Amino acid sequence: MARTRRGRVKRKLLWRWRRNPLRRRSDRVETWIFLATWIVALVGGLLAGEAAGAATEDTLAARRAAAHAVSAVLAENADGTPALTGDGTGGTVRAKVRWTAPDGVTRTGVARVEPGRATGTSVTVWIDRQGDLVRTPPTAAESRLQSALTGVLVAVGTGAAVFGCGWLARLRLDRRRMRDWESEWARVAPSGGRT
Incomplete structure (x- = not known):
């Protein structure tokens, strides 16, 4: 029974290629x-x-x-519990950090760090060629x-x-x-x- 059905489907698909008086x-x-x-x-x-x-x-x-990683220092205590967000931050919190840019100027900004860190703790942040913070x-x-x-x-x-x-x-x-x-x-x- 399956062979007959397959044969009909194959003929149906290929009939347009054959010479046929009904073919338009x-x-x-x-x-x-x-x-x-x-x-x-x-x-x-x-x-x-x-x-x-x-x-x-x-x-x-x-x-x-x-981007390249540099060492930074927390300028404030990081919160103890991360906020529940769906942005893929992986249980991190935002905290103010201080780092030295490639031109030697000390800068501050907000970066994602592990929760519960104290002021003065060393963390790793990512910066671009100008020394600005970028995402990992x-x-x-x-x-x-x-x-x-x-x-x-x-x-x-x-x-x-x-x-x-x-x-x-x-x-x-x-x-x-x-x-x-x-x-x-x-x-x-x-x-x-x-x-």
Whole structure:
């Protein structure tokens, strides 16, 4: 039973390629649209995903290269309990810190530190080339994961967009076929099918 069904599906998909007196020009066009949609979705999706992943990896590598860790000192006591937030700060609290910039000037700012630290405790903060505080850059493993996820998301999105365009093209073709069918039916049966 399964073999018969598979055979019918295969014949249904391939009948437009064979010589057939019932095959219309629109059937051939639809087959080429179908084939082009699949090829562009697969190849275009893979290329777009690869390009997006590489661009993300380069951006994150530049962030890692632009920031470096320095030692800072707490200028105030850090709170004992971290606030419950969903921003991925990992149980840290904000506290005022003091550090020396690359130009030798002592600066102060607010950074994320472990809770419960006392004034004067040494902590590590991340600064850029100008000596301003920046967020902790992602590690190489985090960068690879984020790049891979970005690439997959872009590949799937590109493929979905191409499939959507192919679906719209086939929808327009179906509407045109229906208009042609109605005009042919009106020509063949001017009485509306009544005898």
